[in-house]
Amino acid sequence: MASVSMTINGKAVRANVEPRTLLVEFLREHQRLTGTHVGCDTSQCGACTIHMDGKGVKSCTVLALQCEGAQITTIEGLANGEELHPMQAAFRENHGLQCGYCTPGMIMAAIDIVKRKGHDLDEHVIREELEGNICRCTGYHNIVKSIAAGAKAMRGHAGLQQAAE
Amino acid sequence: MNAHLSRRAFLQSTGALVVAFGAADAGLAQAPGSAGAPGRVLDPARVDAYLALHPDGTMTIYCGKVDLGTGLRIAIPQMAAEELGIGLEKINLIEGDTALTPDQGTTAGSTGIARGGVQIRQAAATAREALQRMGAERLGLAPADVVATEGEVRPRNGGAGIGFGELIGDRQFALKLDAKAPLRNPDDYLLVGKPLRRPDIPAKVTGTHLYVHNLRVDGMLHGRIVRPPAVDAKLVSIDESSIAHIPGVRVVRIENFLGVVAEDEWDAVRASRALEANWETRDTLVGDEALRQSMQAGPFESDEVLLKKGDARSALASASDRLRSEFYWPVQTHGSMGPSCAVADVRDGKATIWTASQGTHRFRFAFAHFLGLPEDAVRLIYLDGAGCYGMNGHDDAAADAALMSRALGRPVRVQWMREDEHRFDPKGPPQLLALEGALGSDGKIAAWRTEMWIPKATASLPNVPLLGPDAAGAKQPMGISTGLISQNASPPYGVKNVDVLAHWLKDAPLRPSNIRAPGKIANIFAVESFTDELAAKAREDSLAFRLNSLEDPRGVEVLKRAAALLGWQARPSPGPGGLGRGIAYVHYKDNENYVAIAMEVEVDRPTGAIHVRRVACAHDCGLMINPDGVRSQVEGNILQTLSRALFEEIKFDRKGVTSADWASYPILTYPDVPELLIDLVQRPHEPPLGAGEASAAPVAAALANAVHDACGIQLRTVPFTRERVRTALSGEGKSG
Ligand code: FES
Ligand code: FES
Numbered sequence: 001m002a003s004v005s006m007t008i009n010g011k012a013v014r015a016n017v018e019p020r021t022l023l024v025e026f027l028r029e030h031q032r033l034t035g036t037h038v039g040c041d042t043s044q045c046g047a048c049t050i051h052m053d054g055k056g057v058k059s060c061t062v063l064a065l066q067c068e069g070a071q072i073t074t075i076e077g078l079a080n081g082e083e084l085h086p087m088q089a090a091f092r093e094n095h096g097l098q099c100g101y102c103t104p105g106m107i108m109a110a111i112d113i114v115k116r117k118g119h120d121l122d123e124h125v126i127r128e129e130l131e132g133n134i135c136r137c138t139g140y141h142n143i144v145k146s147i148a149a150g151a152k153a154m155r156g157h158a159g160l161q162q163a164a165e
Numbered sequence: 166m167n168a169h170l171s172r173r174a175f176l177q178s179t180g181a182l183v184v185a186f187g188a189a190d191a192g193l194a195q196a197p198g199s200a201g202a203p204g205r206v207l208d209p210a211r212v213d214a215y216l217a218l219h220p221d222g223t224m225t226i227y228c229g230k231v232d233l234g235t236g237l238r239i240a241i242p243q244m245a246a247e248e249l250g251i252g253l254e255k256i257n258l259i260e261g262d263t264a265l266t267p268d269q270g271t272t273a274g275s276t277g278i279a280r281g282g283v284q285i286r287q288a289a290a291t292a293r294e295a296l297q298r299m300g301a302e303r304l305g306l307a308p309a310d311v312v313a314t315e316g317e318v319r320p321r322n323g324g325a326g327i328g329f330g331e332l333i334g335d336r337q338f339a340l341k342l343d344a345k346a347p348l349r350n351p352d353d354y355l356l357v358g359k360p361l362r363r364p365d366i367p368a369k370v371t372g373t374h375l376y377v378h379n380l381r382v383d384g385m386l387h388g389r390i391v392r393p394p395a396v397d398a399k400l401v402s403i404d405e406s407s408i409a410h411i412p413g414v415r416v417v418r419i420e421n422f423l424g425v426v427a428e429d430e431w432d433a434v435r436a437s438r439a440l441e442a443n444w445e446t447r448d449t450l451v452g453d454e455a456l457r458q459s460m461q462a463g464p465f466e467s468d469e470v471l472l473k474k475g476d477a478r479s480a481l482a483s484a485s486d487r488l489r490s491e492f493y494w495p496v497q498t499h500g501s502m503g504p505s506c507a508v509a510d511v512r513d514g515k516a517t518i519w520t521a522s523q524g525t526h527r528f529r530f531a532f533a534h535f536l537g538l539p540e541d542a543v544r545l546i547y548l549d550g551a552g553c554y555g556m557n558g559h560d561d562a563a564a565d566a567a568l569m570s571r572a573l574g575r576p577v578r579v580q581w582m583r584e585d586e587h588r589f590d591p592k593g594p595p596q597l598l599a600l601e602g603a604l605g606s607d608g609k610i611a612a613w614r615t616e617m618w619i620p621k622a623t624a625s626l627p628n629v630p631l632l633g634p635d636a637a638g639a640k641q642p643m644g645i646s647t648g649l650i651s652q653n654a655s656p657p658y659g660v661k662n663v664d665v666l667a668h669w670l671k672d673a674p675l676r677p678s679n680i681r682a683p684g685k686i687a688n689i690f691a692v693e694s695f696t697d698e699l700a701a702k703a704r705e706d707s708l709a710f711r712l713n714s715l716e717d718p719r720g721v722e723v724l725k726r727a728a729a730l731l732g733w734q735a736r737p738s739p740g741p742g743g744l745g746r747g748i749a750y751v752h753y754k755d756n757e758n759y760v761a762i763a764m765e766v767e768v769d770r771p772t773g774a775i776h777v778r779r780v781a782c783a784h785d786c787g788l789m790i791n792p793d794g795v796r797s798q799v800e801g802n803i804l805q806t807l808s809r810a811l812f813e814e815i816k817f818d819r820k821g822v823t824s825a826d827w828a829s830y831p832i833l834t835y836p837d838v839p840e841l842l843i844d845l846v847q848r849p850h851e852p853p854l855g856a857g858e859a860s861a862a863p864v865a866a867a868l869a870n871a872v873h874d875a876c877g878i879q880l881r882t883v884p885f886t887r888e889r890v891r892t893a894l895s896g897e898g899k900s901g
Contacts, residue, residue: 018429018431018432018435020431020435021431022431025430025431025434028430029387029429029430029431032381033372034372034376034378034379035371035372035373036372037376037378037503038378038503038504038580039502039503039504039551039583040504040583040826040827041504041582041583042583042826042827042828044826044827044828045502045827047502047503074372075370075371075372076371076372076373078371079371084367084370084371088370088371089370091366091370092362092366092367092370095362095363095366095793095797096370097234097366097369097370098234098235098236098552098797098801099233099234099502099549099550099551099552100234100365100366100369100370100374100549101234101376101501101502101503101550101551101552102502103369103370104372107370126835127835127836127838128835128836130835131834131835131836133835134502134827134832134834135502136500136501136502136551136552136554136805136832137234137502137552137801137805138800138801138803138804138805138808138833138838139797139800139801140800140804140835140838141800141838141841142797142800144835144838
């Protein structure tokens with residue numbers, strides 16, 4: 001067992017973990033943040049995407065121990081109380097999901113894209129950037145629409161966004 | 166919903182619902198073996214089985230069908246609320262709980278709305294009639310002079326009404342479902358036909374939705390299954406010292422069933438990987454490469470003539486020029502995004518199983534049987550899983566959890582690993598078709614024969630045999646389950662001489678089950694590709710070729726609409742090169758939806774890559790309950806089937822599946838997604854049909870036809886990999 005401390009959704013967390021424990025396992029089981037989903041455990045699907053120090057990361061590819069001192073944001077940490085993060089609101093408005101299993105990873109990846117590529121995302125950029133996130137319900141069109149709308153809406157919410165990180 | 170519930174709180178939250186509507190009917194016996202929660206009526210012939218009005222004016226719908234990400238969760242309340250005359254916000258929906266909901270059949274075959282919803286709508290119509298009678302009496306009016314609306318019975322000519330809750334009060338009555346209870350006129354619909362939002366979306370975007378993967382119950386252990394390296398392997402020995410370093414792990418071994426449990430999920434994962442097991446394996450499978458040939462060799466169960474019109478054999482024999490082509494569809498997986506998962510609590514002579522099953526009622530018998538419990542001691546409760554598109558591994562995971570829970574006397578949660586899903590979920594079966602046809606002197610199809618080689622589903626098999634019980638040596642009815650895979654195997658174009666012959670195979674490689682639009686995708690791929698081959702032979706535009714012979718006006722309409730959306734230019738195929746366009750049509754199961762799909766593609770000759778640019782779909786499913794839901798299903802059908810046609814084939818050797826992850830079994834990703842143009846036909850006065858399958862059926866044929874138009878090759882073997890396209894291009898014209 002090894003000790004690790006990090007900040008998750010703005011809260012300081014310290015825990016003892018088996019050294020090979022994956023971050024996704026740590027989040028879901030130890031922190032009971034089950035909004036982050038496991039899809040493949042082989043880093044091929046993107047369902048487990050979270051933000052680590054503000055960057056999109058597949059949490060099945062990182063050990064919990066590697067997050068020592070890191071700022072972690074999960075899907076549960078995006079909304080401000082009742083107020084959804086603009087990207088979440090965009091997925092809701094645009095029916096950006098079917099079963100929704102891939103959705104938390106899509107939303108986290110989408111916010112990461114906005115940070116890297118700005119608020120005016122054309123469809124082409126969104127598609128290329130999301131190559132690592134797959135959706136078997138294949139609701140790709142509504143997802144792309146959601147992300148384009150969410151990216152625009154995030155412009156006014158920079159403060160909120162920083163608070164969430 | 167809080168993802169961590171105590172078991173008691175969970176049971177109370179779903180089990181303590183009061184039935185105010187028809188609770189005490191002395192003659193109201195439940196169907197044998199269908200005991201529900203106290204006070205629940207489960208007999209599908211009773212209104213009370215579906216609907217409970219509460220004194221506070223709210224209503225609970227008990228629905229045997231489940232929402233698989235498909236939108237039933239809004240569509241069914243829309244239908245019930247509309248018919249009864251109550252606000253949607255007053256409705257609570259419970260799905261797929263064997264103790265609470267009536268058995269409305271498995272949620273499969275796109276029957277959620279067409280059967281499940283329609284039954285509930287009829288229950289609501291029956292209830293409304295009764296409420297109107299009661300209300301009229303209280304108001305001193307004739308039943309014809311009152312209306313049921315906004316949760317009240319009101320005088321037709323205005324004035325104060327009486328709330329449903331107040332009308333019910335503590336009076337009791339029991340109602341049989343009245344198949345003749347009049348339905349509202351669709352012209353007056355206020356809710357049905359509107360793209361209302363699904364209620365589950367907010368929690369799904371905040372990460373708080375209760376998927377079965379997220380359920381934790383008190384005292385629960387985490388389990389993982391240790392899978393054999395080959396199908397039908399025998400477990401010879403295990404070495405428990407190999408996991409001695411992982412604290413608190415327990416091994417569950419029942420004959421060839423091997424699993425591990427631990428308090429901590431990660432310990433269970435580690436133990437399942439570290440546990441050394443010695444298996445005796447055999448080479449029992451044919452392997453993907455030899456599969457196609459083996460299907461024509463048998464062994465066969467029987468030959469069956471599925472359709473015979475006129476005399477196709479002699480018409481073909483006397484035709485001067487006939488065509489024959491073979492089409493092959495490989496084994497595919499459902500490929501759910503999430504690994505299958507379930508939680509089971511089996512102890513004290515009872516079993517409660519939380520499962521993402523499409524058929525909680527259907528599987529109750531199977532679970533009771535292998536657990537050795539009476540059926541009414543077993544409760545299966547549906548919770549959302551990842552989309553499944555047919556029976557994936559969810560039911561197996563539930564059986565795994567139940568076996569381990571029974572062995573340990575504690576609740577057990579089992580989640581499969583990705584490779585379990587790819588290797589062991591039941592698969593879509595392979596299909597091989599040979600088509601023969603000839604044109605008449607009028608340039609129309611004069612004769613047609615379909616021969617197909619497909620596995621025969623075992624008659625009256627109650628369910629797909631489950632992996633865990635099989636390995637554990639529990640007796641269960643064995644056999645093959647496929648869904649209805651022989652439908653839509655003949656052309657819908659008024660051909661006078663048609664034969665459809667099925668060579669039913671005794672076996673199927675790997676364990677088959679139903680996969681989205683079972684069989685129809687491959688059959689329409691063959692039928693509609695071959696129709697284009699005949700059109701090309703006639704030097705006729707493929708749209709005109711179909712329209713010349715199609716009589717059904719709803720079919721004609723979708724074909725015309727899809728072609729118009731794409732901007733169809735009439736000319737024979739193949740075209741001059743560059744962009745190619747193709748079209749395909751289905752009258753689903755010959756009596757359900759009408760769908761036409763037109764598609765535009767580009768073929769990159771050097772690489773063999775097919776780029777799908779635009780897909781146009783016109784879709785007629787009768788009365789659309791929720792157009793937004795229909796659109797999502799249609800989009801999903803199109804893209805998922807493009808994925809299946811372009812990329813997907815389960816590879817397996819003589820021991821088992823070798824394409825065990827997303828790298829070896831690639832699926833469509835964002836960059837491959839075409840533009841979609843969708844035209845939904847609303848037909849308020851037609852019965853509502855499902856939308857979860859039909860539009861998948863014409864996709865592969867439209868794609869193959871577009872490729873042919875673009876570059877002159879006819880692809881007849883799925884998937885249309887780059888290698889296949891390149892090979893076909895190198896021998897242009899005579900490809901397969
Ligand atoms: S679970 Fe991490 S990428 Fe699939
Ligand atoms: S919505 Fe089902 S996998 Fe994406």
